[in-house]
Amino acid sequence: MKNFIKVYTSSSCIHCKNLKEWLAQNHIVYTEKNVEENPEYHLELLKYKSLGLPFTVITDNKTNKVNKVLGFNQKKLTKLLFDLQ
Numbered sequence: 001m002k003n004f005i006k007v008y009t010s011s012s013c014i015h016c017k018n019l020k021e022w023l024a025q026n027h028i029v030y031t032e033k034n035v036e037e038n039p040e041y042h043l044e045l046l047k048y049k050s051l052g053l054p055f056t057v058i059t060d061n062k063t064n065k066v067n068k069v070l071g072f073n074q075k076k077l078t079k080l081l082f083d084l085q
Helices: 014-025 041-048 075-082
Strands: 003-009 031-034 055-060 066-070
Touching: 003 014, 003 041, 003 075, 014 075, 031 041, 055 075, 066 075
Parallel strands: 003 031
Antiparallel strands: 003 055, 055 066
């Protein structure tokens, strides 16, 4: 696996739902961290200095470079996940 992907979400967030659907349609494996269901995930999110959701963290396993995407920014996600492979 080239990337490790974490997606911070909440149950009531429509953009989170749309992002998860897009990831599934593109067969992208990710770890969901629902901040409503687990307070520890909310603390993790704060370490990134982000309060907005969805918040995606993509770590390149080869270089350990970390990319962060706030919101469902399909253009940026496509570039990070497909164009750089």
